[in-house]
Amino acid sequence: MPLRTFFIDMGNVLVHFCHDRMCAQIGSLCDLDGPTVKEKLFGTGLQHDFERGRITEAEMHGRIEAAFSCSIDFDDLFRASSDIFTLNESIVPVLDTLKSRGYRLVLLSNTSISHLNWVKQEYDVLERFDHLVTSYEAGAIKPEAPIFEAALAAAECEPGECFYTDDIAEYIETARTYGIDAEVFTDTPALIGHLRERGIDVERS
Numbered sequence: 001m002p003l004r005t006f007f008i009d010m011g012n013v014l015v016h017f018c019h020d021r022m023c024a025q026i027g028s029l030c031d032l033d034g035p036t037v038k039e040k041l042f043g044t045g046l047q048h049d050f051e052r053g054r055i056t057e058a059e060m061h062g063r064i065e066a067a068f069s070c071s072i073d074f075d076d077l078f079r080a081s082s083d084i085f086t087l088n089e090s091i092v093p094v095l096d097t098l099k100s101r102g103y104r105l106v107l108l109s110n111t112s113i114s115h116l117n118w119v120k121q122e123y124d125v126l127e128r129f130d131h132l133v134t135s136y137e138a139g140a141i142k143p144e145a146p147i148f149e150a151a152l153a154a155a156e157c158e159p160g161e162c163f164y165t166d167d168i169a170e171y172i173e174t175a176r177t178y179g180i181d182a183e184v185f186t187d188t189p190a191l192i193g194h195l196r197e198r199g200i201d202v203e204r205s
Helices: 019-030 034-043 045-050 057-068 074-082 089-100 111-123 145-155 169-177 188-197
Strands: 004-006 016-019 083-085 106-111 131-134 162-166 182-183
Touching: 004 145, 004 169, 016 169, 019 034, 019 057, 034 045, 045 057, 057 074, 057 111, 074 111, 074 162, 083 111, 089 106, 089 188, 106 145, 131 145, 162 169, 162 188, 169 182
Parallel strands: 004 106, 004 162, 106 131, 162 182
Antiparallel strands: 016 083
16 A cells, blocks of 8 residues: 555654753753753653643643742743754655655644744744644644544545654554554664655655
8 A cells, every 4th residue: 555644753853852951941940950840840740731732831831830939931931941952954855855746744743832833933844744733732642542543634544555753662553553654763864764665765856
């Protein structure tokens, strides 16, 4: 069955990121160290609630202020929590080639509205995508069923006509249970190899 749609993760595929940097930068706003911030965000499930869309940006701001017992400017918090991404420039030509050949591109990402908006603001990579499937809009994070179901609804084709790449092996295994062709992302050359194995040579003009 020929491929028609590509599901592509954002974090550590399209853009590299660092949660430790995020926690250190937030900590600098309220005189806390990074590990303390990380425990309050991830250890309590607060960050995952945000990425599931259970709380808004304004509510997240308020909860962070309450958890850290300090007042933080909203814009300062947005920058501190979101200025953690660098573009994986090597993957951009791959996306452009797939797009030029008529394939459908669908983002499939665990992310918050703040992080998505930051990436949109700083880079144009997401402009290549036909649809953005995010955890905060689906109300679920990978590997939970609703986000994969949302991706398949956006695919506009059968699961077997979809290819998915993500840096988390667990998510790849889950995708395969839906009949999606999937491979773990390690780097762009490896992805190019996976595509070539499927008869798609993105390096051929």
